[in-house]
């Protein structure tokens with residue numbers, strides 16, 4: 031029996047170790063071998079790694095870089111030290127075990143995205159031929175063209191996304207399958223590759239309103255596992271790229287500790303920084319965010335999930351943790367460089383890198399945003415925000431099954447599945463000639479180009495190995511980037527690449543290089559990652575069953591049953607045991623394998639027996655249950671029949687009622703119709719009635735007008751007749767006296783002459799008193815004698831006919847004309863007789879009534895004590911126009927010892943709407959245009975004033991003769 035010894039650098043078999051002789055035989059490259067590093071195993075055994083002499087020579091010439099030895103000083107080879115060949119490496123997690131000798135492989139999927147032109151009418155060198163082909167046409171300015179390579183080039187991709195493609199389309203086609211893999215426990219790598227400014231960062235990150243690959247991935251992951259998320263801290267990292275699961279109580283105390291720590295950190299950050307890390311802009315971004323709402327359905331519902339994210343960048347070939355906590359107080363150390371390590375499963379990981387457990391896309395985006403702020407970005411001539419480093423955002427999904435009851439997480443480490451998806455935004459390749467970079471930018475560009483070149487070399491060698499069956503060492507370790515990618519290219523998951531292209535002609539030469547690399551990459555095959563299904567022999571659907579059980583229990587409790595202590599019983603167990611253990615034939619470990627298989631089979635037999643017993647019990651219980659159910663069924667059937675009869679009756683009643691309802695509805699309809707007609711008629715009637723009312727009002731107004739005209743005429747006629755009669759009477763009287771006098775004797779005649787003369791005088795006097803005054807005689811004699819009054823003539827325009835009528839009423843027949851009121855007695859004391867409901871005039875000019883006594887009802891005492899009287903009347907028409915009149919007069923004692931008012935003056939205040947036209951403003955006017963006095967009201971109100979005593983029933987017209 032012999033073991034192979036391979037060269038650490040080129041992986042060629044360089045020696046065989048023979049158990050029989052304990053010696054070594056050179057083989058393969060036949061160049062001999064040297065010790066390179068030694069490994070001390072826990073058991074104390076020391077093993078060696080070797081390199082062949084050829085690789086040793088190449089490394090000494092610096093044309094090959096070797097991985098650093100762990101020990102600087104290699105211990106001297108001691109021939110007595112047993113040289114134990116290295117044990118074969120454990121198969122990396124998820125890597126398919128070669129049983130039949132063939133391994134399923136997938137090509138690296140390469141997609142092409144062409145960004146929209148930067149300017150309109152930009153000269154372009156890229157054309158989309160169809161959904162998977164692009165054509166590159168060299169512009170005359172290009173280096174290739176000038177070197178005589180002016181031919182058009184055709185490149186094929188998995189899919190080409192043109193300038194108008196959406197972020198959603200790109201994500202669905204490129205990344206969604208990787209998200210599905212991630213959630214089912216498989217690893218994936220997606221990286222954006224291209225020239226600077228070609229849209230790699232846009233593709234990976236996008237904008238809040240239209241998220242790129244990273245944002246959408248987070249959305250879809252959380253959309254898919256929302257209901258199945260584990261509580262925070264149930265899973266925690268073991269510091270060696272693995273995870274442990276812990277009980278709920280431990281998780282609770284860890285949560286509290288974390289909260290306290292993050293609280294104190296947040297306080298410290300707030301204290302030291304005014305702008306809390308752009309939290310405002312972050313929340314603003316979140317508010318503008320349009321999340322992707324799609325989800326993956328094929329996930330194991332009986333698992334619980336936790337998501338961890340990390341964010342690192344490779345800058346100048348150093349790795350930095352973008353989420354590292356940097357103390358803000360005290361001397362700041364800045365970000366520390368990290369190293370890449372290999373875990374127990376030979377997976378590469380960034381040692382001591384911060385992994386944040388996130389519970390929502392918003393949490394994850396907050397972390398992403400935090401990292402982005404630390405990314406090295408700088409202005410270059412080709413991109414104002416050019417990434418100067420490669421960034422790797424890794425999402426790790428940790429999942430573990432629920433226990434048999436579907437209640438708690440199974441915490442054994444071997445049941446935990448960890449998968450990861452690395453989303454890489456590579457820095458763009460750039461030529462200093464074009465960027466005109468200086469200083470740091472040149473160094474950065476050099477490092478970027480070197481790492482990209484190394485990626486290209488690795489891919490080239492991989493492809494060559496795959497095509498030729500060669501075994502050339504792939505120089506993953508030459509740069510941090512390829513070192514980190516090693517697992518993926520070695521078969522640790524699906525690899526996809528999005529090649530970003532800027533179609534502008536200036537980029538032709540670089541774009542051509544990118545295309546060549548893309549073509550190369552698409553020919554590389556990576557081993558398909560097949561995640562072994564973990565079968566713990568637990569019933570599937572237990573989470574749902576548990577939920578259902580709890581729901582039923584709650585419902586029973588609500589209905590009054592005591593189901594609180596019922597426990598979930600999710601037996602039967604559907605499988606006999608977990609999957610067969612992975613065993614391989616090896617004579618050394620035969621015993622161990624047989625024991626393992628024996629244990630497994632015993633367990634299976636035990637499970638089978640248990641299941642059989644369980645099955646018998648269940649059959650019995652099901653039978654009794656069925657019998658019980660049948661009895662119930664019989665009862666229920668009879669109940670059903672009676673219910674059906676009732677139902678039929680009810681159905682008949684319902685039909686009757688429906689018919690009635692239909693009748694009622696049709697009656698209702700006809701009534702509604704009638705109602706409508708009546709309403710229409712009513713409207714018409716209302717219109718007619720309004721017209722009639724208007725005509726009536728008009729007629730009434732006409733009648734009033736006519737009545738007033740006739741009344742005036744009648745008065746005038748009466749006056750005229752009266753005058754005629756008086757003239758005639760006077761004439762007849764004097765004629766009678768003249769007839770009587772000659773008949774008398776001289777003595778008698780003397781006596782009688784004197785008496786007749788006196789009688790004649792009396793008669794004449796009486797005539798004079800009774801004769802109505804002509805318009806020139808209309809001024810009351812008392813007026814001129816009354817102090818404090820302004821005499822008016824007819825020429826005064828403010829005095830109109832109605833005023834004269836009022837003035838006429840103040841006839842001086844019974845007044846003591848010689849009455850003089852002394853000023854000392856207060857001849858200017860007024861009785862201000864106002865209407866009961868006075869309309870406020872709001873006028874600026876107001877009559878001056880000094881020392882007035884304001885009354886609404888006049889008593890004789892008021893008149894006796896005061897000397898002047900003012901009566902205010904108001905009239906308001908329907909248009910709101912107001913007419914206010916002030917009748918002023920003197921209070922004089924009458925011959926009979928009473929008091930009377932002699933009106934001397936009328937003031938009229940008319941308030942009119944300036945907008946109203948005479949037509950639109952109907953106004954009560956007399957035929958000569960002067961407003962009419964409302965005699966009735968006036969008479970009623972001033973009856974006391976005129977008479978000196980109250981005569982409520984006296985008509986104004988009948989009093990006029992006495993005045």
Ligand SMILES: Nc1ncnc2c1ncn2[C@@H]1O[C@H](COP(=O)(O)OP(=O)(O)OP(=O)(O)O)[C@@H](O)[C@H]1O
Pocket residue numbers: 144145146224225226227228229230231232233413415416417418456457458459530
């Ligand atoms: N598909 C696109 N649609 C709209 N704008 C785009 C698209 N691709 C790129 N851009 C815009 O082009 C500019 C440069 O893009 P981006 O920064 O993503 O390039 P890059 O390839 O990451 O460059 P670098 O390698 O220098 O970081 C950005 O302003 C971005 O918004």
